[in-house]
Amino acid sequence: MIMKNNIIKILRNITLPAIVVSAMMVVLILAPGCGKEAGGAGRMKIAADIVPMADFCRAVGGEMVEVEILVPPGASPHAYELTTGQMRFLADADVMVTVGLGLTPWAEEILSKAGNPDLATVAAGDAIPVAQLIPAALHAQGGEAGEAAYDPHVWLDPNLARYIITAIRDALIQVDPQNALIYRENAAAYEEELAHLDAEIRGEMATLSSRKFIAFHSSWTYFAARYGLDQVGVIEEQPGKEPSAGEIAELVEKIESQGVRVVFAEPQFSTRAAEAIAEESGGGVVVEILDPLGDPDDPASDTYLEMMRGNLAIIVEALA
Numbered sequence: 001m002i003m004k005n006n007i008i009k010i011l012r013n014i015t016l017p018a019i020v021v022s023a024m025m026v027v028l029i030l031a032p033g034c035g036k037e038a039g040g041a042g043r044m045k046i047a048a049d050i051v052p053m054a055d056f057c058r059a060v061g062g063e064m065v066e067v068e069i070l071v072p073p074g075a076s077p078h079a080y081e082l083t084t085g086q087m088r089f090l091a092d093a094d095v096m097v098t099v100g101l102g103l104t105p106w107a108e109e110i111l112s113k114a115g116n117p118d119l120a121t122v123a124a125g126d127a128i129p130v131a132q133l134i135p136a137a138l139h140a141q142g143g144e145a146g147e148a149a150y151d152p153h154v155w156l157d158p159n160l161a162r163y164i165i166t167a168i169r170d171a172l173i174q175v176d177p178q179n180a181l182i183y184r185e186n187a188a189a190y191e192e193e194l195a196h197l198d199a200e201i202r203g204e205m206a207t208l209s210s211r212k213f214i215a216f217h218s219s220w221t222y223f224a225a226r227y228g229l230d231q232v233g234v235i236e237e238q239p240g241k242e243p244s245a246g247e248i249a250e251l252v253e254k255i256e257s258q259g260v261r262v263v264f265a266e267p268q269f270s271t272r273a274a275e276a277i278a279e280e281s282g283g284g285v286v287v288e289i290l291d292p293l294g295d296p297d298d299p300a301s302d303t304y305l306e307m308m309r310g311n312l313a314i315i316v317e318a319l320a
């Protein structure tokens with residue numbers, strides 16, 4: 001009996017460490033395949049609808065992610081058709097990040113076509129508390145999509161961008177929990193950058209002598225609301241639908257009666273209407289271009305932060 005007990009004890013002493021060692025070896029063997037790797041083929045594949053969303057993804061994902069921008073620089077997200085190459089990328093992507101709020105009505109449609117049930121999706125509009133969204137009174141959607149409930153240009157308020165960063169961070173952690181710490185640290189650092197940008201804008205806004213502007217379309221609605229600017233009117237309520245003679249006359253009347261000094265156009269659209277309105281208004285009304293999207297190939301707007309600082313400088317100069 002004593003012998004048998006001793007043998008069992010010995011077996012136990014051998015077996016338990018052996019099991020632990022085997023389990024550790026299994027973990028060690030599996031580990032490299034579990035998490036995403038920085039650089040190379042192991043990177044997480046993210047599709048983002050517009051340049052600023054792609055930049056947010058890079059800010060949070062760093063070297064761990066490969067980001068494909070769906071709407072190329074210079075194009076308007078309001079109407080865009082994906083290429084077959086982009087559809088292939090989506091079929092095999094890990095995460096898709098969009099603004100939502102009806103900005104890219106085509107994005108919902110392609111999700112079903114991409115044939116990728118494992119794709120994690122982030123929509124900025126869902127990440128922002130409804131109380132902070134602005135009704136889309138000035139931003140009727142063109143085409144068959146119907147009128148959107150809320151204005152989609154949320155990323156142009158750095159305070160709302162922080163919610164987007166948090167949502168992207170959580171999606172990346174969900175897909176790649178092993179590197180959660182990296183995503184958390186990157187997101188926290190970028191949120192600090194956004195807070196700096198916000199403070200910088202607030203400081204500059206305090207110096208303006210005029211707060212009124214006419215916009216090409218409703219891009220700057222959230223920015224204006226946050227920083228106390230007055231968007232007196234927009235040229236195209238539906239981006240891509242040119243204003244009628246009556247609408248132009250109405251804008252000219254507003255400019256003259258309210259002493260508006262600047263019309264903000266956009267690089268993604270023709271400046272013709274803005275120039276015509278400024279000219280008809282007379283009295284030194286200027287047309288300046290604010291870029292709501294940025295361009296990864298332009299060093300002046302290749303990141304969201306650069307783009308916003310560039311826009312801020314133009315706003316300050318126009319309204320000083």
Ligand SMILES: [Zn+2]
Pocket residue numbers: 078153217218219239
């Ligand atoms: Zn827009």
